[in-house]
Amino acid sequence: MFKPVSVAIGLRYLRAKRRNGFISFISLASILGIALGVTALITTLAVMSGFQKEIRDRMLGMAAHATVSGYGEPLPEWRHAVQVALRDPRVAGAAPYIEKEALVSGPNNQPALLRGVLPDEEGKVSVLPRKMVQGTLAQLTPGSFNIVLGRELALWLGVGVGDDVIVTLADFRSTPVGGVQTMKRFKVSGIFEAGYNEFDKGLAVVNLADLQRVLRMGEGVTGVRLKLHDMDQAYAVARDLALHLKGPYQVSDWSQDNANLFRALKMEKTVMAILLSLIILMGAFTLVNSQVMLVIDKQADIAILRTLGLTPGQVMQTFMVQGCVIGVIGTVVGLVGGITLTLNLNGILQGIERLFGVQLLPEDVYYITGLPTDMQTGDVAAIVGAALLMAFLATLYPAWRAARTAPAEALRYE
Numbered sequence: 001m002f003k004p005v006s007v008a009i010g011l012r013y014l015r016a017k018r019r020n021g022f023i024s025f026i027s028l029a030s031i032l033g034i035a036l037g038v039t040a041l042i043t044t045l046a047v048m049s050g051f052q053k054e055i056r057d058r059m060l061g062m063a064a065h066a067t068v069s070g071y072g073e074p075l076p077e078w079r080h081a082v083q084v085a086l087r088d089p090r091v092a093g094a095a096p097y098i099e100k101e102a103l104v105s106g107p108n109n110q111p112a113l114l115r116g117v118l119p120d121e122e123g124k125v126s127v128l129p130r131k132m133v134q135g136t137l138a139q140l141t142p143g144s145f146n147i148v149l150g151r152e153l154a155l156w157l158g159v160g161v162g163d164d165v166i167v168t169l170a171d172f173r174s175t176p177v178g179g180v181q182t183m184k185r186f187k188v189s190g191i192f193e194a195g196y197n198e199f200d201k202g203l204a205v206v207n208l209a210d211l212q213r214v215l216r217m218g219e220g221v222t223g224v225r226l227k228l229h230d231m232d233q234a235y236a237v238a239r240d241l242a243l244h245l246k247g248p249y250q251v252s253d254w255s256q257d258n259a260n261l262f263r264a265l266k267m268e269k270t271v272m273a274i275l276l277s278l279i280i281l282m283g284a285f286t287l288v289n290s291q292v293m294l295v296i297d298k299q300a301d302i303a304i305l306r307t308l309g310l311t312p313g314q315v316m317q318t319f320m321v322q323g324c325v326i327g328v329i330g331t332v333v334g335l336v337g338g339i340t341l342t343l344n345l346n347g348i349l350q351g352i353e354r355l356f357g358v359q360l361l362p363e364d365v366y367y368i369t370g371l372p373t374d375m376q377t378g379d380v381a382a383i384v385g386a387a388l389l390m391a392f393l394a395t396l397y398p399a400w401r402a403a404r405t406a407p408a409e410a411l412r413y414e
Contacts, residue, residue, distance in 0.1 A: 004317070026290035031330040033283025038334025038387050039341060041276045045379045046342045048269045050372030055265070058196040060254055061127040062203070064097075065231045066238035069223025071248040081224045084244050090237050093124030093227040098211045104149075104204055105166040107158035112150075112204045114167060116211030116221075125227040128192060128205065134161050135190025142209040146189035152201035154191050163188050167204070171215060184214045223250075280387050283330060284394040291323050291398030295405075302405045312403035319399040320392075327391020331384055338383075339375070346370045 068085075069075060078096040085094040098116035103109060119137045123129045129137045133151065140146050147165065149157070159165055169182040186206060194200055212218065228237055234253035242249040255262065295302070302315060310318075341348070349371050353359060 004314075026286060026293065027326055030283050030287035030290055030326055031333065033286050034280055034327060034330030034387055034391060035283075035334035035337060037276065037278075037280030037283055038331055038383055039337040040279055041273060041383045042335070042338025042375070042380055043341050043345065044272055044276055045269065045383070046338075046373045046375040047345070047371060048265075048272060049374040049376055049379065052262075052265045052269070053374045054372040055196070056262075058194060059198070059258065060231060062131075062194050062196065062199045063254060063257070064125060064225035065228045066226045066234040066251070066253040067097075067223050068226070068238055068241050068245070069250045069252075070220070071250045074217050074220025075223050075249075076218075076220045077245075078219075078221045078224055081241070081245055085224060085226055085241050088237060088241065090228055090230065090233055091226055092229050093121075095121035095125045095225055096208060096221040096223070097225050098208060098215070098217070098222045100169055100171070100211070100215070102170075102204070103168040104153070104157060105168065106163060108156060110153060110156050110201075112153055112202050114169070114211065115203060115205050116208040117205055118208050125225045128194075131192040131194050132190055133193050137190065137205075139189040140205070140207040140210075142207050144189070144207065145184065145186050145210050146206070147186035148190040148192060148205040149188055150200035150203050151191050151193040152197065153204065154188065156201065159188055161188050161191065167214075169215070182214060277386065280390055284327075284390040287323055287326060287391060287394040288398060290326075291319060291395060292401065294322070295319060295398050295402040298402075299405060302402055306405070315405070316399040316403040319402045320395045323395025323398065324392055327388060327394070331387040331391065334387065335380070335384055338380075342373050342375050345373055 068081060075081065075096075082094045082096065085091050095118060100114045102112060102114040104112050104114075117128075117140075119129075119140045122137060132148070135148065137148065140148065147167070149159070149165075154160060157165060164185055164187050167184050167186055169184075171182045192200075192205075194203075208221065212220070224241075226234075226238060226241070228234055231254065234255065235251070238251040238253055242251045305315060305318075306312075
């Protein structure tokens with residue numbers, strides 16, 4: 001009732017049955033194109049965010065959120081460092097560790113990261129005790145020289161629980177015949193499966209005291225691992241801890257240690273978003289075509305409206321209303337479709353697998369039993385905003401062309 005005349009006419013044109021059915025078909029194609037693009041973008045970015053979250057959670061379940069280590073030398077006062085860390089309310093757990101590159105030998109050889117831990121404390125900073133598939137972490141008692149291997153590492157070495165492996169470290173020790181590499185025999189007491197190949201194939205765990213003895217480190221450790229309530233504060237917490245301790249320390253957090261991985265995942269997500277945005281862009285171009293044809297079809301109506309006193313700006317608004325409504329309808333349909341598809345993606349995937357008798361995501365390859373999704377509000381808002389912006393821009397040229405229509409020329413042949 002109180003709508004501007006240009007808006008009222010634009011909505012009337014939208015509701016009216018058009019004489020040219022081809023224009024209506026192109027308008028419908030515009031709606032479907034925009035809706036399809038929005039649906040595909042929402043679903044794809046949700047899946048990629050889900051995979052990224054899955055990788056991050058599995059990796060950080062075994063790795064530290066942050067570490068404070070000695071600068072070029074072992075950290076001797078690690079007990080004090082742990083006490084200081086636990087006084088920080090942002091810290092959920094802290095535990096000492098030793099890490100060394102090593103060559104693990106059984107029937108086969110495989111390089112791995114050798115980590116020394118305190119079995120009773122390891123559960124405070126990682127999920128390793130819950131990932132044991134054979135044996136327990138408690139079997140890593142001081143002086144036992146037991147070792148726990150990742151499942152893939154054990155398979156590659158050709159060993160199992162009860163077998164012996166030789167661990168060769170890069171550290172040299174002096175003997176009467178010269179320098180020799182440090183070697184030690186360990187007995188496999190357990191096997192874990194973290195669900196992340198970097199750890200399953202490249203990590204071996206021993207008791208902290210046993211590794212200190214092999215390396216002749218005394219009471220020193222490589223550093224202190226921290227688990228936080230909010231992993232995004234990792235660097236700030238580690239830096240504050242280093243400032244409270246005396247002496248030079250090296251601080252690192254999970255985002256620095258795995259910067260290349262997360263940068264690659266972010267780049268992949270960005271490129272995929274740009275490529276799928278082309279679907280929305282195609283819908284916007286179709287919208288341009290439909291609006292241009294509508295302007296041509298309505299030349300006489302435009303001329304009559306101009307003679308009745310409608311200004312060029314009002315004529316432009318009339319046709320912009322139509323284009324924007326089409327863009328909004330397509331975006332809303334795509335938004336509902338994208339959210340619905342994302343929420344039911346696992347069920348759809350299982351239905352396809354049952355229907356065709358195939359396994360699209362083999363568990364032994366992807367380490368997952370379903371398709372992870374993480375629909376982020378920011379991604380959805382950005383997609384909706386981009387779709388609406390493209391639809392708005394697509395209406396400018398046809399509406400501008402309608403505003404430039406000369407009444408006398410348009411009515412010459414009527």
